[in-house]
Amino acid sequence: MIESRRRLEQRRLQGSGGFTLIELLVVIVILGILAGVVVFAVSGVTDKGAKSADAIDARIVRTAEEAYYAKNGVYTDAPGLKAAGLLTAIPTLHNVVVAADQKSYSMPCTDAAACSQLTVGFTQDVYVLTGAKAALGAYPLNTGIFETLLRLDENYNVVPSLALSYELIPASTPRTDAGGTPLANPYPGVDTWRFHLRPNVKFHNGTPFNATAVKVGLFDRILGPASQGGSIKAGGPANTTAPTAESAQVVDDTCTTNTNCTIDFTPYVENLRVPQQIVHPNNAVSAPGTIQGSAAGGGFQAVGTGPFKFVSYTPGSSLVVTRNPDYWGTPALLKGITFKFFPDATARRLALQAGTVDFIFDAPRSDVNLLTSGGFTVAKSGVGTYDALYLNKIPTAAYTQGSGCEAQTGVNGCHDLLADVRVRKAVNYAIDRQALVNGPLSGQATTDQTFVAPLAISPYQSMITGYPFDLAQANTLLDQAGWTSPRQADGTRTRADGRALELTLISGFPDAASNEPMPDYLKGVLAAVGIRVIIVKIAASSEYSGAGSTMALGKGDMWLEQGNQNDANPAFITFVLYTGPGFASASTYPARFAPAPEYPTFNTQTQQTFTDPNLDNVRLETATAFKDAIENAAVLAPLAGIFRIYAMNSSVKGFVAHPAFLHVQWAGVSRVQ
Amino acid sequence: MRSAGGRYALRRCVLAVPALLGISLLTFALLQVGPGGRVEAFARRNSAGPVPTAEEIAGARHLLGVDRPLPIQYGRWLWHALHGDLGTSDTTLRPVTSEIGEHFPYTVRLALPAAVLALLVGIPFGVVSGMHHNRFVDRALRFGAVAGASMPSFWLGLLLIDLLAVHAHMFPAAGTEGLRSMVLPVITLAIGPAALLVRITRSSLIETLGEDYVRTASAKGLRHQLVVERHALPNCLVPLLTVLGGIVGRLLVGAVIVETIFAWPGIGQLLLDGITRQDYPVVQGVILLSGALFVLLNLVVDVTYGFVDPRIDLAARRAAAP
Numbered sequence: 002m003i004e005s006r007r008r009l010e011q012r013r014l015q016g017s018g019g020f021t022l023i024e025l026l027v028v029i030v031i032l033g034i035l036a037g038v039v040v041f042a043v044s045g046v047t048d049k050g051a052k053s054a055d056a057i058d059a060r061i062v063r064t065a066e067e068a069y070y071a072k073n074g075v076y077t078d079a080p081g082l083k084a085a086g087l088l089t090a091i092p093t094l095h096n097v098v099v100a101a102d103q104k105s106y107s108m109p110c111t112d113a114a115a116c117s118q119l120t121v122g123f124t125q126d127v128y129v130l131t132g133a134k135a136a137l138g139a140y141p142l143n144t145g146i147f148e149t150l151l152r153l154d155e156n157y158n159v160v161p162s163l164a165l166s167y168e169l170i171p172a173s174t175p176r177t178d179a180g181g182t183p184l185a186n187p188y189p190g191v192d193t194w195r196f197h198l199r200p201n202v203k204f205h206n207g208t209p210f211n212a213t214a215v216k217v218g219l220f221d222r223i224l225g226p227a228s229q230g231g232s233i234k235a236g237g238p239a240n241t242t243a244p245t246a247e248s249a250q251v252v253d254d255t256c257t258t259n260t261n262c263t264i265d266f267t268p269y270v271e272n273l274r275v276p277q278q279i280v281h282p283n284n285a286v287s288a289p290g291t292i293q294g295s296a297a298g299g300g301f302q303a304v305g306t307g308p309f310k311f312v313s314y315t316p317g318s319s320l321v322v323t324r325n326p327d328y329w330g331t332p333a334l335l336k337g338i339t340f341k342f343f344p345d346a347t348a349r350r351l352a353l354q355a356g357t358v359d360f361i362f363d364a365p366r367s368d369v370n371l372l373t374s375g376g377f378t379v380a381k382s383g384v385g386t387y388d389a390l391y392l393n394k395i396p397t398a399a400y401t402q403g404s405g406c407e408a409q410t411g412v413n414g415c416h417d418l419l420a421d422v423r424v425r426k427a428v429n430y431a432i433d434r435q436a437l438v439n440g441p442l443s444g445q446a447t448t449d450q451t452f453v454a455p456l457a458i459s460p461y462q463s464m465i466t467g468y469p470f471d472l473a474q475a476n477t478l479l480d481q482a483g484w485t486s487p488r489q490a491d492g493t494r495t496r497a498d499g500r501a502l503e504l505t506l507i508s509g510f511p512d513a514a515s516n517e518p519m520p521d522y523l524k525g526v527l528a529a530v531g532i533r534v535i536i537v538k539i540a541a542s543s544e545y546s547g548a549g550s551t552m553a554l555g556k557g558d559m560w561l562e563q564g565n566q567n568d569a570n571p572a573f574i575t576f577v578l579y580t581g582p583g584f585a586s587a588s589t590y591p592a593r594f595a596p597a598p599e600y601p602t603f604n605t606q607t608q609q610t611f612t613d614p615n616l617d618n619v620r621l622e623t624a625t626a627f628k629d630a631i632e633n634a635a636v637l638a639p640l641a642g643i644f645r646i647y648a649m650n651s652s653v654k655g656f657v658a659h660p661a662f663l664h665v666q667w668a669g670v671s672r673v674q
Numbered sequence: 675m676r677s678a679g680g681r682y683a684l685r686r687c688v689l690a691v692p693a694l695l696g697i698s699l700l701t702f703a704l705l706q707v708g709p710g711g712r713v714e715a716f717a718r719r720n721s722a723g724p725v726p727t728a729e730e731i732a733g734a735r736h737l738l739g740v741d742r743p744l745p746i747q748y749g750r751w752l753w754h755a756l757h758g759d760l761g762t763s764d765t766t767l768r769p770v771t772s773e774i775g776e777h778f779p780y781t782v783r784l785a786l787p788a789a790v791l792a793l794l795v796g797i798p799f800g801v802v803s804g805m806h807h808n809r810f811v812d813r814a815l816r817f818g819a820v821a822g823a824s825m826p827s828f829w830l831g832l833l834l835i836d837l838l839a840v841h842a843h844m845f846p847a848a849g850t851e852g853l854r855s856m857v858l859p860v861i862t863l864a865i866g867p868a869a870l871l872v873r874i875t876r877s878s879l880i881e882t883l884g885e886d887y888v889r890t891a892s893a894k895g896l897r898h899q900l901v902v903e904r905h906a907l908p909n910c911l912v913p914l915l916t917v918l919g920g921i922v923g924r925l926l927v928g929a930v931i932v933e934t935i936f937a938w939p940g941i942g943q944l945l946l947d948g949i950t951r952q953d954y955p956v957v958q959g960v961i962l963l964s965g966a967l968f969v970l971l972n973l974v975v976d977v978t979y980g981f982v983d984p985r986i987d988l989a990a991r992r993a994a995a996p
Contacts (some may be wrong), residue, residue: 113923131767316766317777318850318939341937344946347832348848348935355839355847363683486747512950550714 023298043202059108062092066106073257075103098333107654107672117336119653119672122358125344126317130301137320138303138311139280142362144322144340145333145667147207147285147305150196150215151276155382155659159276161567163210163286164196165259167276169614176265179253187247187271192275195252198262202329204288205310212251212264217289220249220266228251237663238593248463271612274619277569282663308668309331317342334655346514353377353648359672362662364369364648366445372648380649384642385454386449386517386565386659390506391594392425394636398553402500411535412556418504419558423482425635428504429468430475431530438641441522449642450473452627453574454566454660460623467639469633475530485530492532502532504558507551509539516561523561533557552593563643567661572610572621575630592635680866683977690973693992697965698755702748704961705954712954714739716764738764743747755962772958773944778963781933784856787923788863792921796868797914800875804910805902807880822869829934831862835843842866844979863929867921874917878910885909912983926971927964 065087066076072085079097082088096363110198128137138146150164169178170193176184184195202210207607249266256262266518268275274596278284287293288304303311308330309322323337341358343349346365352358354375364372366378373379400406404413449455450467454512484502494502506523508516524534537557546548551557566573610619645662652672659665705712705892717734735741739750754761760770803815839847849855882888883906890902930942941960948956 074785108894125950126947130765216989271933313780316773317943343848343937344934345828348835348937351832351835351840351935352849356833356843357847357849 008351009038030327033422034041058092062088062097062108063101064096068421075258076100076106077103078106083164087414090597096609098414107377107671114581117172117334117672119335119338119360119667120358120671121338121340122343122349122352123340124342124346124349124363126248126342128314128316134283136283136285136393137293137301137314137494138305139285139662142340142341143282143663143665144303144311144320144338145307145309146303146311146322147282147287148307149280149282150198150279150282150286151670153567153569153664154663155657157385157454157566157569157660159280161199163199163202163215165199168195168196168197168211169273169370170195170265176252178251179255179261179263184250184252184265185252187267189265191269191271192273193265193267195263198256198258198264199329200258200262202256202306203327204291204306205304206288206291207286208290209256209302210286210306211262212254214289215286216251218292219284220264221247221286222287222292222632242662243387255544259612272571273614274611277571277616278573280664281568312337328668332496333478333668338667345558350648353650356650360647360649360653360656361646362476362647366443366646369445369646369648370445373567376651378649378651378653380656380658381445382645382646382647382658382660383454383455384449384458385645387452387454388446388516388563388640388643389448389452389559390523390638390640391560391562392419392428392636392638393555393558393560393593394419394422394425395555395593396420400555402498402546407500410503412507412537412551414505414535415500416555416558418500418502421482423478424484424502425531425638426468427475427478428527429473429635429638430478430533432468432526432638432640433470433471433530433643434467434503436517441518442641442643445646446644447644450631450639451624452631452637453571453623457569457573458620458627458659459564461621464624465628465631469520472530476533478534479530483587488531489533491533492528492531493533495592496630501543502626503535504532504560505535505537506561507537507539507557508561510545510560510564511561513538519561523559554594559638567663570610571616575610575623575626682980683909686973686976689967693969694966697969698752698962699748701958701961701965705958706744706861711742711953713738719750736795741868751958760959760962765813765956767949770955773956774868774941774959776946777939778942779794780850780938781926781942784863784929784938785922785933786790787856788925789867789922791864791916792867793870795864795954796871797875797911798873800840801879801907803872803876804883805898806885807883816876819869819872820874821913822865823873824895825865828935829873829930830865831858831932833857834862835935848935851937853916855936861931862932862936863925867925869923870917875910878913879906882906882910888940907985912928912979913918915979919971920978923968926967928984991992 058163058240060078062082065082067080068087069075069085073636077085077100079088082097084254085578091411095254097106097108120529123142128143129135129140142519144164148162150162150432151159151167154160172190172192176186176193178184188407196215198210198215204214216234226507248268252263252265253261258291266275284538285305287451288306291302291304293302301314303314306329306646310323310325312321312323314320318341319422320336322340324333324335326332341352343352343358344359346363347364347368349358349361350365350372351370353364353372354377355362369379373398393416396415396419399402400414400416402415402417405414406413409415419428427430434450438444438446438448449462451458451462451465479494486495486497486499488494489501496502508519510516520534520536521539527534537551537652539551545552545560545562553562564574610622613619627637631639645658645660647656647658647662647665649656653670654673655669655671657666657669711810713735714730717731739747751761758771761773762768763770763773766773770914777962799815802818803812804936806812835847838844839856843859846855847858879902885906888901888906893897896904896910927941928942930946932938933940933942934946941963944956945960948954948960
């Protein structure tokens with residue numbers, strides 16, 4: 002014992018006992034920290050070098066411009082600066098673009114990797130990669146790879162893109178192709194749309210863009226042949242029987258001038274809204290032979306005609322595009338864009354603040370002031386999005402009093418109380434929309450009650466006035482509806498048969514998170530008039546349609562939704578919801594919320610919208626139909642008009658905020674120092 | 675001893691089979707009673723119109739094989755799973771194994787450094803805490819450990835981004851480019867396990883320090899530090915193995931929240947995307963993988979436990995148990 006202790010003591014004194022575990026751990030931790038510091042200190046050197054070179058280049062040009070201005074009273078371009086002896090060479094890292102009046106200039110980047118690349122933070126990656134709806138790079142995140150025949154501008158106007166013009170040829174007018182051969186009408190009695198295509202355009206893979214390419218890369222894909230029974234995307238006549246003939250016919254495939262590149266399109270039921278519908282990015286033209294969604298197990302591909310070319314896609318992580326130097330229009334100012342996916346809104350905002358991305362979609366409404374005060378640019382669009390409630394007017398028998406549902410609550414409770422229009426109107430009167438906008442929506446919304454984007458039904462949006470905030474009126478209506486018995490402890494109204502005024506609110510379209518904090522707000526304001534709200538949040542929007550969903554089964558009283566007008570068809574929503582052939586029988590919306598039959602105006606108006614040649618009439622018809630559904634039938638309860646909010650750092654220029662984010666254009670966006 | 679250990683290992687391996695089968699059955703059953711309709715979602719995705727026709731739904735039903743009786747569906751799925759075929763994703767039409775194979779390395783890239791970091795932080799601090807039982811250092815570390823274990827990862831992640839990415843500009847807020855982008859998610863992932871390890875190590879060390887053999891070692895005149903290092907520490911670390919199995923397992927099956935916040939395309943994101951898109955085969959595959967990983971890790975831990983601690987002959991104990 003003594004001996005061993007002596008030995009140990011000796012070894013300790015000699016220092017030959019090796020390292021202890023603690024010492025080793027401490028050393029490892031210190032080494033780890035040192036390694037981390039070195040790696041992180043060194044890893045940004047290349048980037049910083051490129052940025053410095055770029056900044057110096059910009060500063061030299063700026064100095065030269067100011068010198069030129071001091072001498073001549075105007076700015077000039079780079080060759081002008083060189084001629085004046087202020088620059089020894091044309092700058093390689095920047096373009097110098099002088100305004101027409103020569104009183105200002107900008108310096109969009111050219112090839113400097115540090116400044117001509119843009120990193121964009123989008124929301125969750127929900128690209129569909131298979132089937133007829135595969136739209137990588139096009140929808141819902143439009144990356145500038147693809148183009149449509151016509152485009153939707155930020156004021157909901159249809160403007161030329163791959164088609165220069167279009168015309169409607171009545172079914173009674175004989176048609177011929179370029180060689181004079183008669184073209185048989187594939188669907189007799191149906192009018193034909195003729196598109197005059199842009200000449201001298203090429204797809205990214207070199208394939209020429211012509212009428213055949215449009216037939217294969219667009220119409221055959223979205224409209225048939227017989228296997229697909231489809232429709233123009235985003236609403237439109239889809240018949241219940243499969244089409245029997247091809248809808249698209251090549252008229253002239255020469256495509257060298259503005260007039261000799263033509264294709265005809267005849268829908269299989271009359272559809273006079275095709276030009277307004279075809280702007281949807283799902284109707285983008287793909288290069289023939291590269292149609293997405295058909296090749297199982299293959300790689301990802303996206304070949305279009307747009308200002309950017311596809312580079313790579315990592316599902317859930319990023320999509321990268323690069324400038325298309327052979328673009329038919331003015332080539333994009335940016336050299337490339339990396340789109341990254343951030344499902345979490347706060348993380349997306351933080352990524353912008355940290356400089357990880359330069360631009361974000363859907364900046365949180367509550368963060369707008371924070372971003373603005375932090376020097377970021379916040380771009381708001383017009384109203385293209387709405388928050389609204391659908392009120393369950395037609396209860397399902399299984400969820401009607403007397404069926405046993407009284408013992409249940411939430412989705413399995415009875416859902417027959419909104420069958421009374423007075424209760425539906427009371428819900429509307431009880432909502433203080435101005436307080437909603439000022440509070441939960443952080444002032445980043447409007448009190449519009451049009452349900453659709455107001456610009457889409459312009460100038461008739463003012464016809465729909467909706468409901469003022471009127472608690473007295475709400476209470477009167479509920480009293481008239483019989484909800485006058487002694488209230489429950491929490492203030493909930495009851496009626497003579499003992500039934501409590503309890504409504505189930507389903508929140509989940511497009512997802513529950515997008516609807517926050519609306520459900521709790523509604524619960525609070527409806528409690529003020531004695532209505533108890535049970536909130537049910539669902540993860541997937543599929544609960545809003547399809548067999549077995551809560552909506553199809555009628556397992557709710559109110560469905561909260563944030564929707565968006567994505568095309569120029571004013572009748573898009575009324576059609577999708579209620580009246581489309583092939584829709585009405587299958588869709589869950591008409592079964593639950595249809596204003597018919599006691600509101601015949603609504604149906605007449607919505608059914609006319611596809612056969613009325615006058616677009617202005619259609620806007621009026623739609624406004625009339627919505628007024629009916631909102632103010633008379635009270636099946637739709639619009640809550641607020643929503644802006645799209647984009648945020649970017651101060652280097653991003655030229656961005657135009659679009660009310661429908663899937664129509665954002667990237668070609669004109671640049672970065673300046 | 676060796677043969678007892680071997681028998682124990684074999685026994686554990688055999689027992690893992692019904693556990694895995696149970697997981698597969700549960701996974702399959704859960705998705706049968708889950709909300710929404712796979713067929714409906716599949717048909718809608720592949721329909722050219724906004725609402726699929728009855729024919730399209732019937733076609734989808736047949737294509738997905740869900741028009742057969744449930745036991746046959748399960749049997750087919752299990753048989754294929756046993757052959758490494760977890761089916762085809764409803765959204766990408768690619769094999770689920772390829773999808774998992776693409777995302778899993780991302781998760782491993784976070785999980786392993788996080789586990790190492792948790793060990794490097796958790797054990798030393800736990801030892802220091804245990805050695806200074808009830809003194810200021812111990813209390814401070816215990817407070818830190820409780821705080822670390824209590825912090826929700828989404829809050830911690832956002833806090834770290836705000837402090838170290840937005841204000842200090844030390845690291846990117848998200849993304850997968852380079853080592854720098856790994857730092858914040860790894861720290862976020864490691865804090866919870868590290869706090870757990872501090873607490874386990876501490877309590878285990880305190881318990882071990884009260885053992886007779888430790889008292890004997892002290893009685894024979896060894897310095898306290900040597901007693902801890904040579905006698906107490908190796909023994910108190912044995913229970914950590916069990917905890918470690920759980921920690922690595924949890925990290926490897928993907929942290930949905932952390933991966934969402936840091937836009938990290940790991941297995942957690944794949945699961946989230948699968949749920950959002952109602953891609954049932956993917957959800958099924960990820961859950962099965964997670965369950966299998968847990969079972970396997972616990973198996974490894976249990977078996978290692980028997981070999982590492984010569985005091986314990988688990989097989990013999992189990993045999994003696996009533």
